[in-house]
Amino acid sequence: MSKLSPIRFIINPTSGPRNKVDVAARINLLLDQTKYKPDIVYTTHAGHAPELAREAAEAGYEVVVAVGGDGTMNEVAKGLLHSDTALGILPRGSGNGLARHLQIPLQLDKAILALNNGVKSRIDSGSINGHPFFTTAGIGFDAYISSVFAGNKKRGLQTYVELILKEIRKYKHLPVTVTINGQSISTDCFVMAFANAAQYGNNAYIAPLADIRDGLLDVCLIRQLDFVKALNLSYCMLAKQLANADSAEYFKTTNVEIETEEPMMFHADGEFIGKAKQFEVQTLPLSLHVILPST
Ligand SMILES: Nc1ncnc2c1ncn2[C@@H]1O[C@H](COP(=O)(O)OP(=O)(O)OP(=O)(O)O)[C@@H](O)[C@H]1O
CATH class of the missing domain: 3.40.50.10330 (Probable inorganic polyphosphate/atp-NAD kinase; domain 1)
Structure with missing residues (x-):
C-alpha cells in the first residue's frame, strides 16, 4: 500500500x-x-x-x-x-x-x-514592510476601505460596494515620492496597488496583466480620482481591461520604495495593517508551493 x-x-x-x-x-x-x-x-x-x-x-x-x-x-x-x-x-x-x-x-x-x-506548482508572493501578501497589497484608498471594513459587523460584496461609494468622495489623495525601476516620481497618490495576482477578489481586476509566476509585481498608481475617472476605472476593473492613462498608470517591477509626508494606511490581502510614512514593497519569486486543480 x-x-x-x-x-x-x-x-x-x-x-x-x-x-x-x-x-x-x-x-x-x-x-x-x-x-x-x-x-x-x-x-x-x-x-x-x-x-x-x-x-x-x-x-x-x-x-x-x-x-x-x-x-x-x-x-x-x-x-x-x-x-x-x-x-x-x-x-x-x-x-x-x-x-x-x-x-x-x-x-x-x-x-x-x-x-x-491536484497538482503541485509554485507562485510568487510579495511583502510590504515585511508583511507577506499573495494577491494584492496597497496604500491609500484601498487600505482605508480595508480599515473601515475591518470595523464593520456586516461582510460581503454589497457592504463593500456601499462602503466604497460612501467613502470615495471623502477620501483625499496625498503627496508621495515613489522610487520604481530606478526612477523617482513625486506625485499625488489616491491609491497605489501592488498586485501579485490580477484581482482584488470578486473579479475586480486592478492589474489585468499580473502574472503570479513572473517574479514581478504589477503596480497600479491612481494619482487622483474624480467622478469620470472613477467610472472609467470601475468599468475597466470589471471588464478586465487596463484603464486609460489619464486614470491609472501601470508598472512591472521587483521592488518599490515610497516616502510620504503624512502617515498613509496600508493593507496586505485586504487586511488593514496600519499606517507608515515609508514603505518597502518587494516580490519573493516562487516562494510558495500551491495545489492547483489538474486541467
Ligand atoms: N477564530 C477566529 N476568530 C476571530 N477571527 C479570526 C479567527 N480565525 C481567523 N480570524 C480572522 O478573521 C479575519 C477574516 O478572515 P477571512 O478574510 O478569511 O474571512 P471573511 O472576512 O469572511 O472573508 P472576506 O474577507 O472575503 O469577506 C482574518 O483577518 C483572520 O485573522
Whole structure:
C-alpha cells in the first residue's frame, strides 16, 4: 500500500456564508482517503492560523489547506512560505481573489474534489514592510476601505460596494515620492496597488496583466480620482481591461520604495495593517508551493 500524504485543513469558523455547512463533514465525505490522511483544525483567534500552518510544515505535512477568505489564506500561506508544504484553498470568503486567480472552484464540494487530483506548482508572493501578501497589497484608498471594513459587523460584496461609494468622495489623495525601476516620481497618490495576482477578489481586476509566476509585481498608481475617472476605472476593473492613462498608470517591477509626508494606511490581502510614512514593497519569486486543480 502506498504511503498516505498528511494534509491539514485549517478552518476559520468566523468566515464564510451565514448558512453554515459542516465543512469537516464534507471533507470527510469527499476527500480521497486512499491518498490523503486528513487532520482538521479550527482557528480560535485572529493570528492563530500562521502558527497552525507553521507547525504542520515543520512536521512534514504535504499540504495545508486554508478554509476561509483571503484573510485566512494570507495567514495560512504566511506560515508555509519558503517551506516544501503546499497551500491548498477551500474558498469561503466573499472576495476569494487568490482562489479566483488560480482557478480553484468556488463551490465547496468541487474545491474538495479538486484537491484529490491536484497538482503541485509554485507562485510568487510579495511583502510590504515585511508583511507577506499573495494577491494584492496597497496604500491609500484601498487600505482605508480595508480599515473601515475591518470595523464593520456586516461582510460581503454589497457592504463593500456601499462602503466604497460612501467613502470615495471623502477620501483625499496625498503627496508621495515613489522610487520604481530606478526612477523617482513625486506625485499625488489616491491609491497605489501592488498586485501579485490580477484581482482584488470578486473579479475586480486592478492589474489585468499580473502574472503570479513572473517574479514581478504589477503596480497600479491612481494619482487622483474624480467622478469620470472613477467610472472609467470601475468599468475597466470589471471588464478586465487596463484603464486609460489619464486614470491609472501601470508598472512591472521587483521592488518599490515610497516616502510620504503624512502617515498613509496600508493593507496586505485586504487586511488593514496600519499606517507608515515609508514603505518597502518587494516580490519573493516562487516562494510558495500551491495545489492547483489538474486541467
Ligand atoms: N477564530 C477566529 N476568530 C476571530 N477571527 C479570526 C479567527 N480565525 C481567523 N480570524 C480572522 O478573521 C479575519 C477574516 O478572515 P477571512 O478574510 O478569511 O474571512 P471573511 O472576512 O469572511 O472573508 P472576506 O474577507 O472575503 O469577506 C482574518 O483577518 C483572520 O485573522
